[in-house]
């Protein structure tokens with residue numbers, strides 16, 4: 001197809017520069033920059049939008065630069081790598097502003113907190129897939145842009161160096177041991193994904209091999225990895241025979257089942273002096289350096305005191321709850337992954353914190369928790385997954401009569417939707433939202449918003465006494 005001209009007007013949430021095409025439909029330009037008049041190549045004309053890629057501009061945007069990765073366009077994991085740091089900040093501010101505008105929600109976008117270690121080496125979690133290429137070569141790498149074909153990323157410069165080393169060893173041994181990709185249709189092959197997590201504090205690495213069956217070759221792979229990577233703390237196995245793209249599956253009780261291939265079941269991380277334990281299948285923040293900044297701001301804006309009760313919803317391995325720790329009279333985290341709750345409890349004991357943790361889905365746990373918190377006006381923090389708060393959770397939080405609510409979100413659209421919902425129940429924005437550059441080179445950004453609860457009775461009650469005393 002011949003080249004076309006387009007001046008994209010804005011960033012879309014996928015990190016493509018978007019404009020309007022001749023049919024009035026959006027044109028999504030990979031490698032484009034809003035405001036830059038350029039020539040584009042149409043790749044695919046769909047029913048609701050057209051996919052294109054940037055070809056050139058006579059007057060390149062002041063924000064344009066050469067992407068620092070030869071896999072940039074194939075991998076697609078860093079869609080803003082062709083944009084300067086200043087341009088990336090503006091892109092994220094624009095994406096957040098559009099998300100709030102879509103809900104007709106006035107917002108003040110305040111500080112933008114940069115990634116402390118810069119834009120390279122920040123990623124402490126990497127997920128890899130495995131497949132045969134069209135030419136029959138085995139590939140271990142990232143799921144590529146568009147077609148999701150696997151792209152080897154041995155030099156991925158956003159990954160922590162120790163993860164690059166581990167990825168190189170993994171790719172070598174998967175090939176040498178002839179560990180073939182799992183085919184869910186035929187039940188042949190073995191391996192379907194690999195999840196690597198590194199600690200910024202200790203440099204240790206935890207690897208989870210996700211496979212459709214358990215074979216001896218996986219144990220051999222684990223042994224070779226230990227020989228190559230001194231920092232390797234453990235290698236774990238997770239069985240996933242389900243169709244679809246989800247990496248982890250859960251049993252009927254919601255447990256992510258793992259079994260050891262070698263080593264320990266967790267690594268340790270320390271943020272702002274607080275110790276965490278992270279195991280296979282646990283969520284933990286991608287960019288620990290920036291997570292320290294985020295957690296500091298959460299605690300500062302929450303301003304807990306000894307008479308306060310703090311409820312941390314979607315607490316993972318204790319991220320926010322353990323930072324609040326003994327600054328509040330009572331702290332409880334709620335999380336649905338059992339392993340994460342166990343590690344949060346253990347970390348609480350090791351930190352000598354008073355935070356306790358409750359296993360369960362937020363929507364199920366909140367009504368009972370509300371009874372324990374009756375006559376108090378708790379401080380509430382939420383940090384849900386990308387989809388935001390599930391139906392009923394906004395109302396359940398409102399029923400706690402929180403005096404203040406802090407919402408940490410990795411999805412501005414879900415955040416704006418949920419904040420609009422809170423406002424219909426009498427909550428009011430409390431100061432600007434702050435942006436945290438958790439994922440440089442991507443359109444993703446972590447957003448912190450604060451809300452005041454509706455004015456009401458002061459509560460007057462004391463925080464509840466702790467129910468669970470750990471041994």
Ligand SMILES: C[S@@+](CC[C@H](N)C(=O)[O-])C[C@H]1O[C@@H](n2cnc3c(N)ncnc32)[C@H](O)[C@@H]1O
Nearest residue numbers: 283314315316319335336337361362383384385
């Ligand atoms: C974005 S993470 C936040 C973790 C934590 N705040 C941190 O900073 O490490 C979201 C967490 O919510 C958990 N989760 C997702 N849906 C849930 C639900 N309905 N009820 C309880 N926990 C849930 C996930 O397992 C994950 O640990």
